[in-house]
């Protein structure tokens with residue numbers, strides 16, 4: 001039996017990836033437990049989803065802190081208090097400072113709706129459609145101090161159709177995000193993920 005990995009999930013909005021993680025745990029597909037959900041947005045739907053499932057969820061107001069680093073350290077302190085061992089960014093729309101990342105070295109992952117290193121940053125699906133690529137997809141990666149630049153753990157391709165809009169493409173990519181993110185968390189929970197520099201190796205067994 002793999003051990004139960006205590007997760008912290010950082011969110012800013014809709015929370016569909018959070019929902020996918022919750023579903024995987026509830027269905028017994030993911031040996032993890034969500035100890036805490038934190039949001040930088042008071043009205044985030046993700047907070048309501050967490051509450052509906054009895055998961056501790058808090059809004060932490062960035063305006064209550066003098067600068068980015070002190071805000072990030074407050075988040076890190078809450079996560080540590082809650083016993084979190086892996087931090088999952090699921091639609092968290094802020095860049096985490098090195099001060100935060102030092103508290104969780106190689107213990108922070110993010111889901112991005114493009115095949116990195118293509119189309120980092122915001123509106124990745126719009127960037128893909130406007131650039132005219134034929135294939136996009138989603139990426140789960142470890143978070144470093146850059147914008148969507150950390151070591152890549154896994155990617156899933158999604159074909160861009162001629163009649164795609166950013167919205168239709170986003171919807172098809174999202175379906176893959178909901179499969180990929182819980183799966184990668186499971187690999188980590190099972191101790192199958194190894195990082196060497198920029199390269200990430202997943203033991204398949």
Ligand code: GRF
Nearest residue numbers: 014015016017091111112113
């Ligand atoms: C997802 O597309 C994710 O890849 C990106 O932000 C979006 C979050 O959606 N980082 P949700 O809040 O999980 O529904």
